[in-house]
Amino acid sequence: xxxxxxMVDVLDEPKAIEGRSPxxxxxxxxxKDKVAMISLAVILxxxxxxxxxxxxxxxxGHPPNEQYRDIGLTPDGLPRGPNGTFWLxxxxxxxxxxxxxxxxxxxxxxVGVIATAITVVIGVVLGxxxxxxxxxxxxxxxxxxxxxLSVPFLLVAIALVSVxxxxxxxxxxxxxxxxxxxxxxxxxxxxxxxxxxxxxxxxRSLGAGDGRIMFVDVLPNVMAPVIVYTTLLxxxxxxxxxxxxxxxxxLPPPTADWGGMISSSQNYYTTAWWFILFPGLxxxxxxxxxNLFGDGxxxxxxxxxxxx
Amino acid sequence: xxxxxIRRIGHGILVLWLISVAVFGLFFVAPSNVAQTxxxxxxxxxxxxxIKHRLGxxxxxxxxxxxxxxxxxxxxxxxxxxHQVAVTKIIAQALPITVSLALGAxxxxxxxxxxxxxISATHPRSLADRGLTLFSLFFYSFPSFLLxxxxxxxxxxRLTLAGFNWFPAGGYxxxxxxxxxxxxxxxxxxxxxxxxxxxTYTRLTRxxxxxxLGEDYIRTARSKGIRESRVVVVHGLRSALTPVITQFxxxxxxxxxxxxxTETVFSLPGLGQTxxxxxxQQDLPVIIGIVLFASAAVVVANILVDIGYAVLDPRxxxx
Amino acid sequence: xxxxxxxxxxxxxxxxxxxxxxxxQAVAGVSLEVHKGETxxxxxxxxxxxxxxxxxxxxxxxxxxxxxxxxxxxxxKLSRKAMRPLRRDVQVIFQDPYGSLNPRRRVGSIIGDPFAxxxxxxxxxxxxxxxxxxxxxxxxxxxxxxFPAEFSGGQRQRIGVARxxxxxxxxxxxxxxxxxxxxxxxAQIINLxxxxxxxxxxxxxxxxxxxxxxxxxxNRIAVMYLGKIVELAPTDELFSQTRHPYTRALLSALPVxxxxxxDSREQIILGGDIPSxxxxxxxxxxxxxxPKARLDCAAEEPPLEAVLDDSWxxxxxxxxxxTVGEDLSTAVPDLKAS
Numbered sequence: 005x006x007x008x009x010x011m012v013d014v015l016d017e018p019k020a021i022e023g024r025s026p027x028x029x030x031x032x033x034x035x036k037d038k039v040a041m042i043s044l045a046v047i048l049x050x051x052x053x054x055x056x057x058x059x060x061x062x063x064x065g066h067p068p069n070e071q072y073r074d075i076g077l078t079p080d081g082l083p084r085g086p087n088g089t090f091w092l093x094x095x096x097x098x099x100x101x102x103x104x105x106x107x108x109x110x111x112x113x114x115v116g117v118i119a120t121a122i123t124v125v126i127g128v129v130l131g132x133x134x135x136x137x138x139x140x141x142x143x144x145x146x147x148x149x150x151x152x153l154s155v156p157f158l159l160v161a162i163a164l165v166s167v168x169x170x171x172x173x174x175x176x177x178x179x180x181x182x183x184x185x186x187x188x189x190x191x192x193x194x195x196x197x198x199x200x201x202x203x204x205x206x207x208r209s210l211g212a213g214d215g216r217i218m219f220v221d222v223l224p225n226v227m228a229p230v231i232v233y234t235t236l237l238x239x240x241x242x243x244x245x246x247x248x249x250x251x252x253x254x255l256p257p258p259t260a261d262w263g264g265m266i267s268s269s270q271n272y273y274t275t276a277w278w279f280i281l282f283p284g285l286x287x288x289x290x291x292x293x294x295n296l297f298g299d300g301x302x303x304x305x306x307x308x309x310x311x312x
Numbered sequence: 313x314x315x316x317x318i319r320r321i322g323h324g325i326l327v328l329w330l331i332s333v334a335v336f337g338l339f340f341v342a343p344s345n346v347a348q349t350x351x352x353x354x355x356x357x358x359x360x361x362x363i364k365h366r367l368g369x370x371x372x373x374x375x376x377x378x379x380x381x382x383x384x385x386x387x388x389x390x391x392x393x394x395h396q397v398a399v400t401k402i403i404a405q406a407l408p409i410t411v412s413l414a415l416g417a418x419x420x421x422x423x424x425x426x427x428x429x430x431i432s433a434t435h436p437r438s439l440a441d442r443g444l445t446l447f448s449l450f451f452y453s454f455p456s457f458l459l460x461x462x463x464x465x466x467x468x469x470r471l472t473l474a475g476f477n478w479f480p481a482g483g484y485x486x487x488x489x490x491x492x493x494x495x496x497x498x499x500x501x502x503x504x505x506x507x508x509x510x511x512t513y514t515r516l517t518r519x520x521x522x523x524x525l526g527e528d529y530i531r532t533a534r535s536k537g538i539r540e541s542r543v544v545v546v547h548g549l550r551s552a553l554t555p556v557i558t559q560f561x562x563x564x565x566x567x568x569x570x571x572x573x574t575e576t577v578f579s580l581p582g583l584g585q586t587x588x589x590x591x592x593q594q595d596l597p598v599i600i601g602i603v604l605f606a607s608a609a610v611v612v613a614n615i616l617v618d619i620g621y622a623v624l625d626p627r628x629x630x631x
Numbered sequence: 632x633x634x635x636x637x638x639x640x641x642x643x644x645x646x647x648x649x650x651x652x653x654x655x656q657a658v659a660g661v662s663l664e665v666h667k668g669e670t671x672x673x674x675x676x677x678x679x680x681x682x683x684x685x686x687x688x689x690x691x692x693x694x695x696x697x698x699x700x701x702x703x704x705x706x707x708k709l710s711r712k713a714m715r716p717l718r719r720d721v722q723v724i725f726q727d728p729y730g731s732l733n734p735r736r737r738v739g740s741i742i743g744d745p746f747a748x749x750x751x752x753x754x755x756x757x758x759x760x761x762x763x764x765x766x767x768x769x770x771x772x773x774x775x776x777x778f779p780a781e782f783s784g785g786q787r788q789r790i791g792v793a794r795x796x797x798x799x800x801x802x803x804x805x806x807x808x809x810x811x812x813x814x815x816x817x818a819q820i821i822n823l824x825x826x827x828x829x830x831x832x833x834x835x836x837x838x839x840x841x842x843x844x845x846x847x848x849x850n851r852i853a854v855m856y857l858g859k860i861v862e863l864a865p866t867d868e869l870f871s872q873t874r875h876p877y878t879r880a881l882l883s884a885l886p887v888x889x890x891x892x893x894d895s896r897e898q899i900i901l902g903g904d905i906p907s908x909x910x911x912x913x914x915x916x917x918x919x920x921x922p923k924a925r926l927d928c929a930a931e932e933p934p935l936e937a938v939l940d941d942s943w944x945x946x947x948x949x950x951x952x953x954t955v956g957e958d959l960s961t962a963v964p965d966l967k968a969s
Contacts, residue, residue: 025778026735150327151334154614156569156606159584163339163591163599202730209689210794211718212748213711224735243455247573250457251588266458273465280465284458292453299449 026228033304040300046293050286054109064091066100068107069258073098083276093278096268101278104260105286111254111261112290115176116242122180123241124234127187128226134188135195136218145188152185158247165253172255175248179241187233194226228305235301239294246287262287320618324611331607332600336380339596340373349594350393367393380600389604390597392590399601402586406602409484410582412494413501413574414567418560420506425513426549426556432514433521433552434544444514452511460504460577467500482579501578505571509563516559520552558617565613569606637802637834638665638688638721643697645683653909657683659858659916660697662935665802670828670835672849672866674842674881676905680858681838682726685806688836689723690714701802719749722795726807728787732779738765738790739775745797764793768823785816789823796827804836809844821848842881846870851944854878857908857916860935864945872955874938874947876921879959899959915949922962923951929966 024032034040053060061067076098078084086093092102134145161178168174198204199222207217248254249263257264265283273280347363348355364370368379383390389399428448432441451459468479479500485493524530525548533547534540572584579585583602590598645658657680665671665688675681686692688699690706698707706717725731732741743761746752752760762772768789779787788808795803805824809817825848828835839845845852846866853863854877862875873879880899901920906912912919918928928950937943938952953959 024781025737147323147326147330150323151330154327154607154610155331155335156566156603156610158572159569159587159591159599159603159606160335162572162588163603166591166594167339202725202727203733205686205691206723206725206731206791206794207733207744207748209691209718209723210745210748211715212744213715216748221733221736225733227735239453246455247457250455250573251576263455263457266461270461273461274469277465280461284462287455287458288453291455292450295449295453299445 030228030301030304034300037300037304040297040304043293043297043300046289047297050109050290050293051113053106054113057103057106057110060103060106064089064100064103066090066103068103068260069099071097071099076100083272083279085276085278092282093276095265095279096272096276099260101265101282104265105262105283107260108262108265108283108286109290111172111259112242112245112287115172115179115245116238116294119176119179119183119241119245120234120237122176123183123237124187124230126180126184128191128223128230130184131188131191132195132218132222132226135192136199136222137214138199142192146192149185149188149192152182153189155182157182158244161244161248162251162253165248170248170253170256175245175254179244183237183241187230187237190229190233191226194229195222198222198225232298232302232305235294235298239291239298242287242294243291316622317619320615324615327611328604328608332381332384332604333377335600335603336377337373339600340376384604389601392598393595394593399597402598403583403601403605406581406583406586408486409580410568410571410575410584412484412487412498413505413571413580413582414564416498416502417505417509418564418567420502421508421510421513422556422560424506425510426517426553428510428514429517429556430521430544430549432518433525436522441518445518448511448514451507454508456504456508456573457577459508460501460574463500463504464577482577484580484582497580501574501580504577505567505574512559512563513556516556517552520555521548524548524552554621558621561613561617561620562610565610568609569603635667636664637667637702638836639700640664640684640688641698641700643684643687643699644695645680645687645692646695649909655908656680656858656911657908658687658694659911661855661858661860662697663853663860663863665834665836666851667801667834668832669850670837670848672845672852673836673838673855674840674845674852675855677840678905678908679855680908681840681855682806684855685723685804685836685838689721689804690717691723715749719745719798720801722798722800722803724788724791724795724803724805724808727811728784728791729779729811731791732787734779737776737778738770738782741779742790742793742797744794749798751798760797761793764797767796767827768793769819783816784812785819788812788816788820792820792823792827796831796833799831800833802834802836804838806838807840808837810839810841817844824848843885854881857905857911859916859948861917861949862945862947863935864941864947868941868945872941872945874941874945874952875917875949876923876951876953876959876962877917879953883959918964918966922959922964923953924964924966925951926966 057068066072072090072094076084076090076094083096083098084090084094090100090102092100092105095101095104130145130149134142134149161182164178165174204217204221207221212221245254246261246263246266249261250267252267254261254264254267262283266280266287269276269280269283347360347367347369350363361370368376371379380390387400389403391398392402425448428444432444435441464481468481471478478496480497483497485497487494525544530543530547533543538547568583569587570584571582572588574580575582575584576588583606587599587602589595590602640661640663643658643661644656646654646656648654659680661680661684663671673681673684683692687694690699690709694707698705700706701717701721704717706714709717732738739758739761740747742764743757746757746760751757758775762775765772765775770786770789770793774782779790782790788811791808808824809820812820821844824835824837827833835848837845837848849866851863851865852869853860854869854875855861856877862869862873862878864872864874869878870882873882876899880901883899899922903920906916906919912929914927914929914931915921915924915933918924921928931950933948933950935946935948937945938947938949939954941947
């Protein structure tokens with residue numbers, strides 16, 4: 005062990021006074037992962053597309069919800085395929101699919117990020133509390149985690165959204181309130197072993213209170229799995245949102261979102277392949293990019309997981 | 313062991329009870345106009361009140377809950393609002409479809425996942441490993457409805473157009489009507505589900521296989537000159553499968569209430585689709601019944617997994 | 632010797648529940664005093680309860696019964712909050728230089744913890760104090776921003792020492808501070824502790840399973856066996872007038888530099904294992920392994936008191952204490968009823 009540490013010292017620049025945190029080291033490893041970096045680039049492109057969605061309108065001259073019933077539909081009232089005016093074709097109402105995909109990215113990313121953030125914050129705080137405080141707090145929270153994990157999430161989500169009526173807030177809240185349990189369970193498990201470590205006792209012997217020990221001493225040690233889980237959770241949330249939309253419980257029309265677009269394309273897939281293909285591709289590329297990136301993050305933050 | 317079992321089952325019952333309270337509270341507190349719907353558009357307030365009374369909706373929520381709980385303990389989950397069919401009967405009709413879907417898919421994804429995982433683990437960092445990882449992540453990234461629609465497009469629509477009438481557009485054919493049609497109707501949903509879930513198993517098998525193959529006893533086995541394939545399968549895979557089987561139990565439990573989308577896409581009238589229909593009609597007894605039933609499936613699956621674990625590893629029982 | 636008592640432990644018991652509803656008696660009734668300015672050594676085999684006793688002294692554990700008094704104040708029942716001001720005066724150096732430092736935090740922030748927790752210094756002032764401390768314990772202050780993993784075991788233990796000394800405590804409980812280190816590094820840390828004691832007038836409780844280390848640093852030594860103190864004496868006396876058979880057994884296991892005396896020296900090999908702390912033997916806890924055990928040893932527990940012509944400073948819990956020069960290697964236990 006000592007030898008290994010001295011090795012690191014030797015390998016390091018001898019004058020490197022700034023210690024490299026495990027986080028920095030992980031990011032360093034991640035940077036060398038080509039697949040992860042390409043995925044990150046794709047993610048950034050999608051983010052840019054979402055931010056600059058109005059630019060697509062400016063270039064094509066088509067607002068996202070404008071229905072071009074004359075030039076956007078065939079005389080039979082069917083969607084038009086990709087052409088010079090509508091680069092990726094039109095949907096059943098004669099709207100520009102390209103522009104709607106760009107605007108749809110906003111919904112997916114917004115829900116993906118916000119719902120994931122809510123999930124992770126609730127999960128981390130409750131998991132920390134359960135694992136560290138133990139006793140009655142743990143008993144109650146552990147049962148609560150069991151309850152949430154046992155409920156058929158999608159069914160309850162659909163039921164809730166159908167009762168409250170679909171909206172962005174409801175979608176985010178429903179996803180956030182039902183996904184935290186797995187985060188909490190991971191964190192709790194880690195904390196249960198961490199709290200027996202001597203550095204926690206050391207902090208206590210210095211007079212640190214529970215709150216300080218939980219957030220200053222224990223939390224940094226559970227961040228690696230949390231970061232990994234977070235990156236892998238984003239695509240899951242995006243898919244969940246799209247699924248709710250697909251089932252007709254997404255955002256109220258005419259707001260563009262990918263799941264909703266795919267849902268309305270169902271009746272046309274025999275006649276208008278572009279109608280399902282492009283929104284489907286957008287969704288697939290996004291989740292795939294996040295998953296590939298998340299996979300890289302997992303390998304970078306937990307080198308053990310991919311050792312040979 | 314007996315104590316462990318009792319405690320574990322006690323926990324399960326507690327969890328189910330909590331879920332029943334939560335679900336009941338949630339849905340009954342939410343505004344409902346089911347009486348209005350049932351009575352029709354021209355109904356008088358009196359008619360609506362009468363319907364409410366008949367359905368027990370005029371009682372305070374807690375009374376309705378106690379009523380429900382009392383019946384549920386006797387194995388009666390109530391009756392649907394529209395046709396007065398017992399919820400248990402509705403579940404009993406839908407369950408075989410969901411179970412057929414889940415079990416068939418399970419066989420596929422286990423084979424696929426474990427096979428890929430073993431190949432990956434025995435050739436770490438090889439082209440095959442990377443290819444399989446990419447393959448499984450690709451399908452893992454698919455939203456289930458998209459994968460289902462694509463399968464329908466290519467394997468039903470395109471094939472049928474080309475004159476190969478192999479797969480139906482959807483629907484279910486009971487196993488009593490012959491194994492052939494049953495399989496024919498379920499192949500596409502099985503594939504859709506299996507491709508989606510196989511990724512988890514590939515990763516799980518790969519990881520635990522890599523761990524196991526690094527153990528001393530594997531090296532001992534190799535040094536004794538045992539054939540590599542035998543080392544991998546007999547010595548390695550057997551112990552590497554424990555986490556896989558755990559995950560399998562949990563997933564199987566969750567599928568009972570989790571195949572909503574696949575059932576919807578392929579028009580399979582299983583539990584998920586029945587629930588979606590009930591949700592659209594605000595048919596509360598059916599929703600609550602199915603949600604509770606699906607939760608019970610998860611709880612039972614988890615208990616079975618824990619028992620399996622405890623049987624295999626006595627240390628677990630202590631905690 | 633002045634008997635200015637800093638910490639007083641009275642009849643402390645600490646029991647842990649086990650899964651099978653039994654209790655482990657880690658500390659089974661210990662009384663001792665720590666005098667201002669001294670180093671009290673605490674030795675015993677692994678599992679004898681010395682680390683538990685240390686944690687009871689620092690009020691990291693709630694004692695099952697008995698009391699711990701620091702500077703005349705009973706700290707046994709103090710809440711965490713009430714204990715906080717006292718934490719400045721009682722500090723602990725932990726055994727494991729790897730486990731006791733948070734791997735995810737920078738060294739500067741670890742050593743600065745005491746200042747942050749007690750709201751003493753912040754910002755640049757804290758940084759300056761931390762760097763002074765690092766210098767004091769022989770670390771390069773420029774390594775302020777490094778992580779524990781970037782230090783060797785000895786350096787890590789210096790970090791632990793710096794953290795413990797940050798608030799200039801009166802009592803430092805060193806829980807096997809050198810056991811995890813290479814022998815060559817052990818001496819460095821021990822010397823560092825000795826220098827710091829002189830400079831800051833510290834009182835140490837020094838815990839180790841290694842009698843030679845304890846002998847080197849301690850003014851007085853308490854020998855523990857199965858949760859009890861069996862002998863407590865000034866260091867020289869413990870070695871020259873060993874009274875308890877268990878102490879003698881420990882001493883006989885010490886390496887001797889001179890090969891001639893090493894050969895002729897008595898070897899006492901204790902039979903059997905340490906009995907389980909969930910089910911300790913009746914009477915004297917050592918009687919199951921003691922070469923001098925007699926029937927009454929199994930029946931009654933010997934009190935910790937001055938025996939033979941010893942002064943009050945030297946206390947032994949044994950009905951048949953050794954006299955100087957007594958040969959223990961030929962002794963045979965006799966536990967039969969006569």
